[in-house]
Amino acid sequence: MGLTTAQKDKVKRVIPKASQKVLDGAIARLYIAYPDPQQWTYTGLSGAVVLVDDLVGHSFFLKLVDIHGQRGVVWDQELYVDFQYNQDRSFFHTFELEDCLAGLLFDDTSDATHFYKRVCHREKHGSKKTVNNKQAIALKKSMPEESRAPGPRGELLSTSSGDQRIRKTTHVLYYDDQPPPEWRALYKELANAGITEDMIADNKEFIKDYIRQQGGPLVGLEPPVPRKFQRGRNTVQSSFNSSESAPQQEFYSSTLQLLVR
Known part of the structure; x- marks a missing residue:
């Protein structure tokens, strides 16, 4: 881009x-x-x-x-x-x-x-x-x-x-083949509204464009754990705050409304 x-x-x-x-x-x-x-x-x-x-x-x-x-x-x-x-x-x-x-x-x-x-x-x-x-x-x-x-x-x-x-910031680990942590609430809300993963995939670019226009992140709000502290670890735990703020809920709802129109 x-x-x-x-x-x-x-x-x-x-x-x-x-x-x-x-x-x-x-x-x-x-x-x-x-x-x-x-x-x-x-x-x-x-x-x-x-x-x-x-x-x-x-x-x-x-x-x-x-x-x-x-x-x-x-x-x-x-x-x-x-x-x-x-x-x-x-x-x-x-x-x-x-x-x-x-x-x-x-x-x-x-x-x-x-x-x-x-x-x-x-x-x-x-x-x-x-x-x-x-x-x-x-x-x-x-x-x-x-x-x-x-x-x-x-x-x-x-x-x-x-x-x-x-x-x-909190430790949130994001792998390229998984959705960003802060998208999970959006995915869940879309699923509850009957929007399938295939439909999400078909509209992925539209979702990205809309999130960009709204000032939201494209790939993840949080960076991975600092590299010097990943050495010697077999696993790295990832975590995120599951409670969404009112502005985030409003953002997810507006995205959902656009997709189900």
Whole structure:
């Protein structure tokens, strides 16, 4: 699917073409495994994540551009020496920051796959000066400060109860051949209304389009368990909150009404 024309225009306004070359972009949300390294915390930052070749500093960057407001670049990360970009799920990619793991949760799996390939093979698409830059930064490990989290440009953000930018998430594991956890309530409601799995399959693209228009997720609200804590485990338990909020119930009902018309 890729970015829309309007989204591309927003990216172009905040990332000058003369000094920075955009190599790829997709819609995503930023998570960090902090302060608890065994679960993901949503930073509250979302938008168009773009892979950028900085033609002045001769470095590659990941930048998150606000496409809903006018905040411009709300977060960026220079791709340091030996930067490892991992595809934990087709829709969820992870990498290391100085203090913790970070993850990008993508709205579209095909966009996520394309973005992953572009990041992993960025040297093929970058300028010669960037590819040949021998002064690229190295990742500096540091001990995280208590009640602090990495900010948009490496600084630390308070994670106190008054900070509305940080939201705890639960461990929900989603496999590509299963419906996303937050779709289960919708599937159940459709089944109760006599909508068969075949009918759902036939209307899958319509459902996805409608959910996208309503601002709902395409592949899953929650990312998988942070990768460093999956090693050595035979099984990983998944869980989700089965109680739906009023807005979620209203969303499911409106989707159902469209399908049974």
